Amino acid sequence: MTDSKPDPVKTGAEAATTTTxxxxxxxxxxxxxxxxxxxxxxxxxxPRISLPSRNWLIFGAVVFxxxxxxxxxxxxxxxxxxxYVGQVEYLSQVPYANQLKPRKVTVFIAPPPNSFLDDxxxxxxxxxxxxxxAAAIDFQIVSEGRQGEIRHVVAKKIRELxxxxxxxxxxxxxxxxxxxxxxxxxxxxxxxxxxxDLYGPTNVLGLYKVFEPVKVQSEDELNPNEAGGIICIGxxxxxxxxxxVHEGLLGPLEKPQSLIDEENRIxxxxxxxxxxxEAKGETYRSGDDDDDDEEERTPVTKxxxxxxxxxxASFAPEFLNVKTVLNPESNIPAVFEQPVYVFxxxxxxxxxxxxxxxxxxxxxxxxxxxxGSRTLAIINDKIRDYQFKDxxxxxxxxxxxPKKWVExxxxxxxxxxxxxxVDDRVISRMRVYDPEL
Amino acid sequence: MFGLGGGSxxxxxxxxxxxAAEAELDMVTGMFNQLVxxxxxxxxxxxxxxxxxxxxxxxxxxxxxxxxxxTNLQVGENMQKLGQSGAFMGRQ
Numbered sequence: 001m002t003d004s005k006p007d008p009v010k011t012g013a014e015a016a017t018t019t020t021x022x023x024x025x026x027x028x029x030x031x032x033x034x035x036x037x038x039x040x041x042x043x044x045x046x047p048r049i050s051l052p053s054r055n056w057l058i059f060g061a062v063v064f065x066x067x068x069x070x071x072x073x074x075x076x077x078x079x080x081x082x083x084y085v086g087q088v089e090y091l092s093q094v095p096y097a098n099q100l101k102p103r104k105v106t107v108f109i110a111p112p113p114n115s116f117l118d119d120x121x122x123x124x125x126x127x128x129x130x131x132x133x134a135a136a137i138d139f140q141i142v143s144e145g146r147q148g149e150i151r152h153v154v155a156k157k158i159r160e161l162x163x164x165x166x167x168x169x170x171x172x173x174x175x176x177x178x179x180x181x182x183x184x185x186x187x188x189x190x191x192x193x194x195x196x197d198l199y200g201p202t203n204v205l206g207l208y209k210v211f212e213p214v215k216v217q218s219e220d221e222l223n224p225n226e227a228g229g230i231i232c233i234g235x236x237x238x239x240x241x242x243x244x245v246h247e248g249l250l251g252p253l254e255k256p257q258s259l260i261d262e263e264n265r266i267x268x269x270x271x272x273x274x275x276x277x278e279a280k281g282e283t284y285r286s287g288d289d290d291d292d293d294e295e296e297r298t299p300v301t302k303x304x305x306x307x308x309x310x311x312x313a314s315f316a317p318e319f320l321n322v323k324t325v326l327n328p329e330s331n332i333p334a335v336f337e338q339p340v341y342v343f344x345x346x347x348x349x350x351x352x353x354x355x356x357x358x359x360x361x362x363x364x365x366x367x368x369x370x371x372g373s374r375t376l377a378i379i380n381d382k383i384r385d386y387q388f389k390d391x392x393x394x395x396x397x398x399x400x401x402p403k404k405w406v407e408x409x410x411x412x413x414x415x416x417x418x419x420x421x422v423d424d425r426v427i428s429r430m431r432v433y434d435p436e437l
Numbered sequence: 438m439f440g441l442g443g444g445s446x447x448x449x450x451x452x453x454x455x456x457a458a459e460a461e462l463d464m465v466t467g468m469f470n471q472l473v474x475x476x477x478x479x480x481x482x483x484x485x486x487x488x489x490x491x492x493x494x495x496x497x498x499x500x501x502x503x504x505x506x507x508t509n510l511q512v513g514e515n516m517q518k519l520g521q522s523g524a525f526m527g528r529q
Contacts, residue, residue, distance in 0.1 A: 092496075095489035102496050136492040138499075 069362050076365040077126075084372040085134040088379055092136035101218040104138040105229040105378070106335065108150050110237035112347040112397075113405045113416070117143055120233045120345050127371035128231065128343065135379045139231075147414060148300035150237055151244035155304070157335050158248025158316075164328050165318035221331035224324055226381040228338040229433070235397040236416045238342035242391070243303065243415060245336045249426050250313040251305035259302055266299070307421035315425045336426075339383045341433040343371060344394035349402045377435035384437060386430040391422050393432070468509060476501035 035050025042048075051057065096102075109124060111117040121143070132139055144150050202208045220227035232238040305313055319325050325334040346367065348357050360367075401417075409417035480497035481490075490498070 092493035093487075093491050095487055096492040096495040098490065098495065100495075101499070102492060134493075136496050138496055 073362055073365050077368045080365060080368045080372055081127075081130050084131045084376060087376065088131060088135035091379070092134060099214045099216050101216060102136055102138050103219045103226075103228065104140060105132070105231055106338070107139050107141045107231045107233065108237040108241055109141060109143040109233040110147075110150060110240065111144075112234060112345045113236070113401045113409075114349050115347055117145065119347055120237075123343060123345055123371070124231075124233050127368050128233075128375050131372060131375045131379065137379060144237075144240075146300055147236070147416060148240065148302075151240040151247065151303065151415065152301050154241055154244030154335060155247040155251065158245065159251075159253055161325060161327065161334050162248070162253060162316050162318045165322075165325075168328070169318065218330060218332060220333070221326075224326070224331075224333050224337075226383065227333050229378055230335065230338050230340040231378065232340065232342040232394075234345040235342065235394040238340075238394055239416060239420050241340065242420060242422065243307070245430070246307070246310060246421075246423060246426050247303050247305055249316045249319070249336065250310055250423060251303070255301075256304060259304065262302070263299075303415075307418070310421060310423040336430060339381075339431040339433050340386075341374070341378055342394045343374065344397040346397070346400070348400055374433075374435045377437070378433050382434055382437040383431050384434050386427045386432050388422070388427070390432050391420050391427075472502065472505045475505065 035048040037048040052060070107124060107128075109117065109120045112119050124141075129139075142150060142153055202213050230241065232241050324337055326332065327334055346360065348360070406417050408414075476498055480494050480501055482494065
C-alpha cells in the first residue's frame with residue numbers, strides 16, 4: 001500500500017505526483033459494521049453502537065447464564081438465611097443474667113458414604129449453624145472419622161450414667177449421707193481430714209462474706225422438658241445414635257468376655273501377619289488401611305449387644321423407676337432424654353449423576369429453605385413422643401448411597417447398611433422434633 | 438562462708454522468688470487486660486442499646502474467653518518446647 005499522506009518535508013509538486021495514485025480498493029476488509037450512531041457520540045470517540053458478533057453473543061450468553069444462575073442461587077440462599085435469622089433473632093436480644101448458660105444442643109456429624117466429613121459439616125455450617133447462632137443456642141459437635149464412633153460415644157455416656165446411678169443406689173442402701181462423703185484417713189491412730197475437703201478458696205476469701213458466690217446454672221437444668229436437643233447430620237449418624245442408645249440401655253455394663261477374646265484374637269492375627277511379612281523382608285501393610293497412621297489407631301469398640309438380642313435383654317434396671325434421667329453433676333437430662341432430629345445429607349456420587357448434581361447445585365436455595373424451617377422447629381421446641389415411623393427419618397438418603405459401597409458394607413457387616421432395629425422399651429422414652437407440629 | 442555467706446543465699450533466692458512472682462502477676466494481668474479488650478471489641482454491641490448483656494453477647498463472651506485461654510495455653514506450650522529445643526528465632 002502506498003503512502004497516501006503528503007510528506008510535509010516534500011515540495012508541493014512532488015507531493016502532487018505521489019498523491020495522484022489512489023489506494024487500490026481493499027477487498028479483504030469487511031463492510032463497515034451496522035449499528036446506530038450519532039455525531040455527538042462520534043465526537044466522544046464512540047463510533048457506533050452495535051451488537052457484538054454472533055460468536056461473542058453465544059459466549060456471553062453462556063458465561064452470564066452459568067454465572068447468573070449461581071449468583072442468583074447464592075443471593076436467594078442468603079435472603080433465606082436472613083429470613084430465618086430474623087425470625088429467631090428476638091430470642092438472642094433479651095438481657096441475660098450472667099450466672100446463666102444458654103441451652104446447648106449436641107450435633108452428631110457423620111461423613112456421607114464414600115465421601116469426607118467436610119460434606120456433612122458444610123450442610124450444618126451453611127444451613128443450621130447461622131440460625132442456631134442467631135437464636136443464641138450453644139452447640140457441641142461430635143464428629144466421627146470412622147464408622148461406629150458416634151455409637152460408641154453415646155453408649156459409653158449412657159453406661160457411665162448407669163454406673164453412677166447404681167453406685168448412688170448402693171450408697172443410699174447403706175444409709176450413707178452426703179456428710180460422710182468427706183474422706184477420712186486414719187494415720188497413727190488419729191483420724192485426719194484433708195484440708196481441701198474442709199474448706200476451699202471461697203471460704204477463706206473475705207469477698208465472699210459480702211457477696212454470695214455466683215453459681216452458674218444452665219438453662220437446660222431449669223427447664224428439663226425442653227432441654228438440649230440432639231441433631232444428627234446424615235442418616236448414618238442417626239442410625240448410630242439410635243443404636244448407641246439401645247446399646248447403652250439394653251447392653252451389659254461391662255465389656256462381654258466374647259468381645260474381649262475377639263479383640264485379642266484380631267490383635268494377635270495382625271501381629272502374626274506383621275511378623276510374617278517382616279520375615280519375608282517386606283514392609284507390612286494390612287489390606288484395607290490407606291493411611292499410615294491407621295495402624296496405630298485402635299479400632300472402634302464393637303457393640304456390647306447386637307440388634308438381634310434386644311428382645312432378650314433387660315432394660316437398664318437403674319433407670320426403670322426414674323422419670324427423667326439427669327446427669328448427676330450438671331442436672332441436665334441425659335443424652336437419650338433429649339429430643340432428636342436428623343438432617344439428611346443429599347450427596348450424589350458417580351459420574352453418571354452429573355446432570356442431577358448440576359441441577360441440585362443450581363437449586364440449593366430450596367434445600368436452604370427446607371433446612372431453615374426444620375431448624376426453626378428445633379429452636380422453637382416442637383417436640384412429640386417418638387413413634388415407630390421416626391425410625392425411618394431421613395431414610396430417603398439411603399436411596400442415594402452408592403450401590404457398590406452398600407455391597408461392601410454388607411460384606412463387612414457394617415451397621416450403616418443394616419436395617420435400623422428399635423426396641424419399644426427404649427423408644428417409648430425418646431422424643432423427637434417434628435417441624436409439622 | 439564461716440556464717441557470713443550462709444545467710445545470704447536464701448536471702449537472694451527469696452528476692453528472686455519475689456521477682457518471679459511479680460513477673461508472673463504482670464503477665465497474668467497483661468493477659469487478662471488483653472482478653473477483656475479483645476472480647477469486648479468482638480462481642481459487645483457498641484450501640485449500647487441495652488444496659489445488660491444480651492444473650493447473644495453472653496454466649497459470644499463465653500466462647501471468646503474459653504477460646505482465648507485455650508489458645509494462650511497452646512501457644513505457651515509450643516513456645517516452651519521451642520525454647521527448650523533452642524530452635525527459637527532461627528537459632529539452631
